Amino acid sequence: MPLTPSFHLCLRGALLGLALLGVGTLSAEEVRLRLLETTDVHMNLLSYDYYQDRGTDQYGLSRTHTLIQAARAEVPNSLLFDNGDLLQGNPMGDYVARIRPLQDGETHPAYQVMNQMGYDAANIGNHEFNYGLDFLRRSLKGAAFPYVNANVVWTDAKMGAVGQPVFTPYVMLHRVLKDAQGQPHPITVGVLGLVPPQIMQWDRGNLDGKVQALDMVETARHYVPQMRAHGADLVIAIPHSGFDKIPGTAMVENAVGPLTEIAGIDAVLFGHAHAEFPGAAFADFPKVNLTRGTINGVPSVMPGRWGDHLGVIDLTLDHTDKGWKVTGSQAALRPIYDRTQRRSVAAEQPLFASTLEQAHAGTLAYVRDQVAFTSAPIYSYFALVADDPSVQIVSNAQIAYARRALVGTRYEGLPVLSAAAPFKTGGRQGLGNYTDIPAGPLAIKHVADLYVYPNTLKAMLLTGEEVREWIEMSAGQFNRIDPQGPPEQALLNEAFRSYNFDTLDGVSYALDVTQPARYSPEGQLQNPDSHRVRDLRLDGKPIDAKAQFVVATNNYRAFGGGNFPGLGASKVILEAPEENRQVLVEYLRMSDKLAPNRKVNPAADGNWKLLPVPGVRLTFPSASAGQRYLDKHPQIHLVRDNGDGSAVYEIQP
Numbered sequence: 063m064p065l066t067p068s069f070h071l072c073l074r075g076a077l078l079g080l081a082l083l084g085v086g087t088l089s090a091e092e093v094r095l096r097l098l099e100t101t102d103v104h105m106n107l108l109s110y111d112y113y114q115d116r117g118t119d120q121y122g123l124s125r126t127h128t129l130i131q132a133a134r135a136e137v138p139n140s141l142l143f144d145n146g147d148l149l150q151g152n153p154m155g156d157y158v159a160r161i162r163p164l165q166d167g168e169t170h171p172a173y174q175v176m177n178q179m180g181y182d183a184a185n186i187g188n189h190e191f192n193y194g195l196d197f198l199r200r201s202l203k204g205a206a207f208p209y210v211n212a213n214v215v216w217t218d219a220k221m222g223a224v225g226q227p228v229f230t231p232y233v234m235l236h237r238v239l240k241d242a243q244g245q246p247h248p249i250t251v252g253v254l255g256l257v258p259p260q261i262m263q264w265d266r267g268n269l270d271g272k273v274q275a276l277d278m279v280e281t282a283r284h285y286v287p288q289m290r291a292h293g294a295d296l297v298i299a300i301p302h303s304g305f306d307k308i309p310g311t312a313m314v315e316n317a318v319g320p321l322t323e324i325a326g327i328d329a330v331l332f333g334h335a336h337a338e339f340p341g342a343a344f345a346d347f348p349k350v351n352l353t354r355g356t357i358n359g360v361p362s363v364m365p366g367r368w369g370d371h372l373g374v375i376d377l378t379l380d381h382t383d384k385g386w387k388v389t390g391s392q393a394a395l396r397p398i399y400d401r402t403q404r405r406s407v408a409a410e411q412p413l414f415a416s417t418l419e420q421a422h423a424g425t426l427a428y429v430r431d432q433v434a435f436t437s438a439p440i441y442s443y444f445a446l447v448a449d450d451p452s453v454q455i456v457s458n459a460q461i462a463y464a465r466r467a468l469v470g471t472r473y474e475g476l477p478v479l480s481a482a483a484p485f486k487t488g489g490r491q492g493l494g495n496y497t498d499i500p501a502g503p504l505a506i507k508h509v510a511d512l513y514v515y516p517n518t519l520k521a522m523l524l525t526g527e528e529v530r531e532w533i534e535m536s537a538g539q540f541n542r543i544d545p546q547g548p549p550e551q552a553l554l555n556e557a558f559r560s561y562n563f564d565t566l567d568g569v570s571y572a573l574d575v576t577q578p579a580r581y582s583p584e585g586q587l588q589n590p591d592s593h594r595v596r597d598l599r600l601d602g603k604p605i606d607a608k609a610q611f612v613v614a615t616n617n618y619r620a621f622g623g624g625n626f627p628g629l630g631a632s633k634v635i636l637e638a639p640e641e642n643r644q645v646l647v648e649y650l651r652m653s654d655k656l657a658p659n660r661k662v663n664p665a666a667d668g669n670w671k672l673l674p675v676p677g678v679r680l681t682f683p684s685a686s687a688g689q690r691y692l693d694k695h696p697q698i699h700l701v702r703d704n705g706d707g708s709a710v711y712e713i714q715p
Contacts (some may be wrong), residue, residue, distance in 0.1 A: 106150020
């Protein structure tokens with residue numbers, strides 16, 4: 063496809079830039095080059111939360127651009143890159159791809175602003191394939207800067223030469239850098255793009271039979287020497303890939319560690335994991351220098367997600383008789399929001415609002431549109447103590463999706479369960495942090511109340527025993543109740559995070575809170591002889607410990623979040639490209655068409671319960687607003703209204 067590179071070079075304020083960088087006097091042949099990165103923007107071009115239908119100051123490329131302008135003004139030489147997962151991720155992405163599909167000759171809203179920002183090159187992320195190859199190729203035509211990807215090749219001879227790259231593997235950026243004295247120095251910067259080979263699983267429907275994704279590390283080993291032979295003075299890798307503590311073998315998803323070990327790569331700008339490098343989360347990773355921002359000595363950066371950070375790498379380059387050499391580096395992150403002081407540190411750029419006016423208006427109309435009609439209210443005031451409608455409807459959606467996805471596989475016919483947790487349960491987020499959707503129309507924006515996080519759906523193959531242990535871990539939500547103790551005892555363990563309180567739908571069970579918790583909130587087996595789970599059944603029959611189950615969940619839990627026993631990547635059999643929120647939206651749309659009277663019934667099915675503790679009142683806090691739903695929960699009673707929006711309730715199972 064034709065790609066027109068843009069040649070952006072910020073050539074100003076050399077002496078001021080050097081002072082800001084805190085460097086000493088440079089030799090005549092020594093120059094500085096600043097690399098800037100955005101990644102995982104996921105169509106958050108504006109600082110607007112379409113699910114909550116309100117502005118935000120905590121993310122958005124419109125604010126990142128302010129940081130980019132400042133970072134460019136500080137130095138004489140800079141290059142700007144994007145690392146993919148750009149075109150999908152919020153309702154504006156869906157609007158452009160599905161609601162008012164992009165037409166040939168039109169420029170995608172993302173490129174309407176990014177072309178004006180002056181990007182030098184960009185990589186393709188895994189989510190770029192979510193809307194299909196045709197949409198992706200049509201969209202990329204609007205980018206006024208080159209896109210690179212080396213490890214996706216054609217397998218369909220009708221679409222391209224078999225075995226040849228689908229996209230441009232790498233690009234050579236010919237630039238002129240200024241040294242401290244203002245003297246020009248020509249340089250060629252090679253840029254290599256890579257994407258996880260797991261796209262063949264995540265987007266099988268869009269890619270199978272058309273393309274094949276190769277191993278990222280082996281692909282880089284193939285191309286880096288070529289890039290050097292063709293004149294690259296520097297090689298910048300921009301893999302859409304994360305960084306694992308223990309590197310895997312071939313075809314790994316998170317390949318940054320092995321990539322930094324390849325000779326000839328001078329810097330790595332990465333992403334995909336929505337994490338922040340350099341950052342404290344990587345403090346115990348091997349061969350990491352957080353002070354300098356290096357992995358295996360290679361300057362590296364990963365700037366979060368949704369434009370909440372700008373990645374910055376400052377390179378010191380020395381020109382020798384053997385060409386340019388990196389003699390020093392410093393990687394850092396610049397946030398748009400100060401989390402400590404809870405304030406914005408980057409204003410929105412007016413460019414975005416004016417350029418994206420039409421796309422924004424169309425997206426607002428879309429998210430405000432009704433997707434279903436609920437026959438009953440959906441709320442989470444009692445989600446920690448009883449089966450709950452806000453969790454039930456998520457589980458229904460996850461089970462329906464997994465069953466469809468498994469048709470034609472060897473897992474078809476296995477019992478499909480769902481694990482889901484309540485997200486809005488007050489606590490540290492305050493008394494307003496509850497779902498409370500009245501009966502009536504459901505719009506796209508209401509989905510945020512039902513599923514807060516941008517997780518993606520996964521499904522795991524587990525045994526009956528592993529399902530039981532999953533529930534045991536979740537049962538750490540409750541304090542141990544002493545049947546011989548005080549007549550009123552607090553039920554909830556404040557040290558246990560509510561987003562780790564998974565309820566398993568598709569089976570029935572009871573919890574005995576008179577027993578000590580089998581696991582600590584951190585997932586450590588602390589009472590090996592204790593079992594809170596009672597009467598675990600499938601279709602009324604006790605489950606077999608060795609029987610196999612498919613459990614639909616999210617990527618956080620499937621890949622070890624919460625330290626649940628027995629869970630991990632090796633158990634995952636389905637990796638959906640859709641976010642759990644999108645799965646829920648499509649389920650609501652489908653249910654609205656199929657349900658009697660075109661009304662969705664979100665009522666909880668009561669598949670789990672707490673066993674009674676005779677003589678003990680099990681109390682718990684919630685919002686006083688929950689009182690209006692007490693008629694739906696005869697086992698829950700108001701103890702006292704505190705008069706400040708909070709209340710104490712008791713449950714009598």
